[in-house]
Each structure stands twice: as structure tokens, then as C-alpha cells.
Amino acid sequence: MTGPARAAQAAVIALDVGGTAIKGALETRDGVVHRRIDLPTPVADGVGAVLAAVVTAAEELRPAPGDLLTARGAGLIFPGVVDSSAGVARFSANIGWRDLPIRRLVSERVGVPVAIDHDVRAAGLAEARLGTGRGVDEFLFLAIGTGIAGAVVTRGSVVAGASCTAGELGHLPVHPSGDRCACGQLGCTEAYASAAALPRRYLAQGGAGPVRAEDVIARAGRGDRIAQRVLDEAIVALGRALVIYTLVMDPALVVIGGGLARAGAALTEPLRDEVERGLAFRPAPRIVISDLGSDAGRRGAALVAWKALDEHA
Incomplete structure (x- = not known):
């Protein structure tokens, strides 16, 4: 006789998008990183290519069927002028985004709630909480x-x-x-x-x-x-x-x-x-x-995601 099935542990997808690389992680509430990824940011290929790379990174970090983890949401951070409340990348020169409704676009493609923030503000949040x-x-x-x-x-x-x-x-x-x-x-x-x-x-x-x-x-x-x-x-x-x-x-x-x-x-x-x-x-x-060094942004992206989930619980 088998025992009761174990409930999946909640996790968030953390994405730190820069002009050179996309740093991602799958992280649980206790701060444990279960998966990590680094991909090049295809800035030269245009806005659509960068968006596609973000979605690809999120999909690669998503727990596989049978994993004892479930992705509850995602935190997406990047440089420039970031309107967190509206979910819009107002202007990001290093990535080529201008007035892009990035929160909605990524959420629709990945299938989880997405929270966005400025990369340095998110890193500052990580320093305040963890560093x-x-x-x-x-x-x-x-x-x-x-x-x-x-x-x-x-x-x-x-x-x-x-x-x-x-x-x-x-x-x-x-x-x-x-x-x-x-x-x-x-x-x-x-x-x-x-x-x-x-x-x-x-x-x-x-x-x-x-x-x-x-x-x-x-x-x-x-x-x-x-x-x-x-x-x-x-x-x-x-x-x-x-x-x-x-x-x-x-x-x-x-x-x-x-x-x-x-x-x-x-x-x-x-x-x-x-x-x-x-x-x-x-x-x-x-x-x-x-x-926290170079990981401050990625850790901050996870905190941004958890904060948004808590606020909408």
C-alpha cells in the first residue's frame, strides 16, 4: 500500500534580463535555488527575439511533470525605466524595449502571474532582505x-x-x-x-x-x-x-x-x-x-515575484 502523495512545493521563476545575458533561477520560498540558467540576450535580433528568449528561459526553468515543485509565478527584472504597477517597460535602451507591456506578454506565454521591476531596485531589495x-x-x-x-x-x-x-x-x-x-x-x-x-x-x-x-x-x-x-x-x-x-x-x-x-x-x-x-x-x-555579488539581481527577481504573490493572495 502506498502512502499519501506529497504536495508539490511552491516556487517562483526568477529572471534577470540584461543587455548581455538573461540569468534565471527556479527558487522556493526558503531561498533554495533548484534550477539555474544563463542565456545570451539576443539584442541585435530585435524586440521580438529578446521577448522570445525571456519566454524560453522561463519555460526551461518551469518544473517538469513529476517534479515536487510547482511554479506559482515569475519575477522579471531589467534595466531602464520600469513601470512596475502598470507592468510596462517604458524605456530600456540596452534591450530595445519602449512602452512594451512586458508583464502581460510574458504572463500570457508562460501561464503564470508575472511581476516586473527595475534590476537595480530588485538587487537592492535582495541586499536589504538577504545581503x-x-x-x-x-x-x-x-x-x-x-x-x-x-x-x-x-x-x-x-x-x-x-x-x-x-x-x-x-x-x-x-x-x-x-x-x-x-x-x-x-x-x-x-x-x-x-x-x-x-x-x-x-x-x-x-x-x-x-x-x-x-x-x-x-x-x-x-x-x-x-x-x-x-x-x-x-x-x-x-x-x-x-x-x-x-x-x-x-x-x-x-x-x-x-x-x-x-x-x-x-x-x-x-x-x-x-x-x-x-x-x-x-x-x-x-x-x-x-x-551577494553578481547574484543580487537574480535573488531580487525571486523576491519581487514572492512579494507580488503575497500582495494578491
Whole structure:
């Protein structure tokens, strides 16, 4: 005689869609990852191809018949201007989405409820719940990669802002008459301190290539004067942005994530010094590297899905 059938455990599909890769996972409420996937993002093939790749990733993560897991929903995160409440990708330059009702399109194809959010805000949520920001009510998660963006965490919650663009520290004009940024403004933080800016500025000033951002930082540590100048200028830009943020929002902590976080102390130590120099009458917040690393977005996407399911229970 067989025993009673075991009930399937609820899980969510987590999808972190970037301009280069789609990172996915099937995750249960207890945070256990049961399946993981990484696929290239076919940006060059157009909007439809990217949408199809997202659906393919979701289908590959869905529990197979007979698994003791069931997909209750999905969390989908991506860069750009994300209208979470409307379920619309307002503008995502890296992916090619504009005013795309992405929540409805993916939900119809995958057959589960879908929640969407900004990738950095979702990563900030993961830091607040699971990572370096646990127990800290007021902090900033700053992702420094190809671009620069922040997740504003206040009273323990991630803030989107009136137009869903809170945390755009990459476009603070820290040098008002400086280099032109891709956004059209002059002197943005991102134009000096992103992982794309470091090699571009190094080569423009006479450095030898090919080179990546981490190479510029390593060469600075070995005494390359051009690399050191480019890194110093990046630290000044980041420091000014963080001084402004600190004076406005008064965070206890700044958590650095994104690809440039791999530089570790070579980034955080001079950055702490720069922020301290810019704050004459008050102490600087602690500046640390993310505990979750490159997985912060994927973990955040799962949290976005669970949060939406709880709200609609």
C-alpha cells in the first residue's frame, strides 16, 4: 500500500534580463535555488527575439511533470525605466524595449502571474532582505557596471520615486561642464566612473589597449600614470555623487555592487577617503562591497515575484 502523495512545493521563476545575458533561477520560498540558467540576450535580433528568449528561459526553468515543485509565478527584472504597477517597460535602451507591456506578454506565454521591476531596485531589495543591508533601515545599493544606478532603501523599503527613476546617481552632473554623457547631459558620474567609462577614458588619454575596466584599476596599482589619473577622476566623480546623496538621504551604509565591485578595496578605500573629504561637518556612511555579488539581481527577481504573490493572495 502506498502512502499519501506529497504536495508539490511552491516556487517562483526568477529572471534577470540584461543587455548581455538573461540569468534565471527556479527558487522556493526558503531561498533554495533548484534550477539555474544563463542565456545570451539576443539584442541585435530585435524586440521580438529578446521577448522570445525571456519566454524560453522561463519555460526551461518551469518544473517538469513529476517534479515536487510547482511554479506559482515569475519575477522579471531589467534595466531602464520600469513601470512596475502598470507592468510596462517604458524605456530600456540596452534591450530595445519602449512602452512594451512586458508583464502581460510574458504572463500570457508562460501561464503564470508575472511581476516586473527595475534590476537595480530588485538587487537592492535582495541586499536589504538577504545581503549586506540586512537590519539596516537606511542605505544605498549602488551598482557600478556598464552604467551606474542606485537602489534607494529608506525605512527598510526600496523607493521607486514619482516617475520610477529614483536612484539615478549615474546621471548626477558631478562636473557640470565636463564630458558629455550618453544621456545628453554634461559631466555625469557615469561618464567618468562606469565600467564602460574607465577603458574609454584610458585609451583616449593615451593608454595602450585593448583594456577592460578591471585592467585599468590593476594598471593603476602597478604604477601606470594614465591609469592612475583615470581611476582618480572616477573616484572623484563617485565621491561627489555619494556626498550629494549622503547630505540628502543620510544613509548609514553604501553597498557597492555590479561588475566594478570585483575591484574590492582598490575601489572602496580611496572612495571612502574621497567621501570623507567631502563631508566637513558629519561622518561618512560605511562603504562596503555587496555580499551577494553578481547574484543580487537574480535573488531580487525571486523576491519581487514572492512579494507580488503575497500582495494578491
